[in-house]
Amino acid sequence: MELAPYRRELVAYCYRMSGSFHEAEDLVQETLLRAWKARDGYDPARASVRTWLYRIATNVCLTALEGRGRRPLPSGLGVPSDDPGTPLVPAPDIPWLEPFPDARFDAEARADLRLAWVAAVQHLPARQRAVLVLREVLAFSAAGVAEQLGTTVAAVNSALQRARAAVAGVGDAGEVREPDDPEVRAVVRRYVRAFEAADVAALVRLLAEDAVLEMPPVPLWYRGSREYGLFLERVFRMRGTGWGMRRLTANGQPALAAYAPDHGGGLLLHTVQVLTVVGGRVAHNAVFADPPVLEVFDLPRRISAEEFRRRR
Structure with missing residues (x-):
């Protein structure tokens, strides 16, 4: 019985359930282990391998989530x-929502992987x-889901x-634009150019009026282009100018790996920023700075300025 071909979609499923890429990988590992141990009892006449695996994965997820709270973003807490001068104090005791690294799993640009959608789903009972x-x-039938969950x-x-x-209304599919959409690419390109030039005025012009900026694991967030701009001014004062930005995708959304200048003349990985672009403006930026989260994107931690220019 070949189980490996299902791993990719199972990770995406467990991520939607748990809100954590790290936890999703562990849940899938447990799912595949249980499936391997139970392989002799599998009856292909009753269910396909895929349906059987999802039944196991669902039970694994429900057990893991029992009695647990949701994984929030800072904007969901208050x-x-x-x-803009509030101290940036991480809250490691909060199990923050994590981004999904598309490149690791060739994930499609889908509304149901968007951060806003996954964050909203976290409010639901397991x-x-x-x-x-x-x-x-996943388009399972009501009867199939009832069988998986042991209900009617x-x-x-x-x-x-x-x-x-x-x-309802969260991550509206009508507003979802793929990262390769020409308008989205143009906005992101201008955002990168302005950020690397530390041009706060140009960055603010690219923002929606009520743009949201949040930075887990810091339980702090801002709403409004003015506040967003004031915070960026603080960032450039604190960390200097000469940043480098590398384009990627996460959660089916445009994303950027931000590299800050270091004292040795190179660039140090600082954050992964997941952007939501709506109507030709950046409406939301979720900035992830937690080192374990950055590691899942398989990005170099440090890179020389010359090498960074060559890689672009």
Whole structure:
């Protein structure tokens, strides 16, 4: 029985359920281990290998999520800050939502991998979360999901209705634009150029009026192009100018690896920034600085300025 071909989609599923790429990998490892141990009892007449694996993965996820709270972004915890000078103190005790590194799994640019959608799904009870993802994202039948969860079709349909209402309007598919969309690429290109030039005025012109900037693991966030710009001024005062930005994608969204200048004349990986571009403006920037999160993108930690220019 060949299980490896299903690993990629199972990681995406477990990520949607858990909100953590690291945890998703562990959950899939446990899923495949259980499947291997139970392989002699698998009956192809009852279910396909894929359906069987998802049943195991769902049980693994529900067990892992039992009694646990959601993984938030800072904007999901309270009101925005109005002080760009607030100390940047990480809160490592909070299990933050993590980004999904598209390049590792050739993920498609899909609305149901967007950070906003995954963050909204985190508000659902675990079983409702499973129903929503299995029915809406993976297109399993109501009867199939009922069998996976050991419940009735009526219960599945009721859970789906409640889950849909809870995430209605979040990550609206009509607003989702692929990172390769020409308008999105143009906005990101101008953003990179302005950031590398430390041109805060040009950066602010690229922002939506109510743009959100947040920086897990710091439980702090800002709303509004003015506040966003004031914070960037602080960043350039603190870390200097001469940054380098490398384009990538995360959660099916345009993303940037930001490299800050270091004292040795090179560039040091500082953050991964996941952008939401709507209507030709940057509407949201989730800036991830936690080292374990940065590691999943397989980026060099330090690079010379000359080598960075060659790689672009």
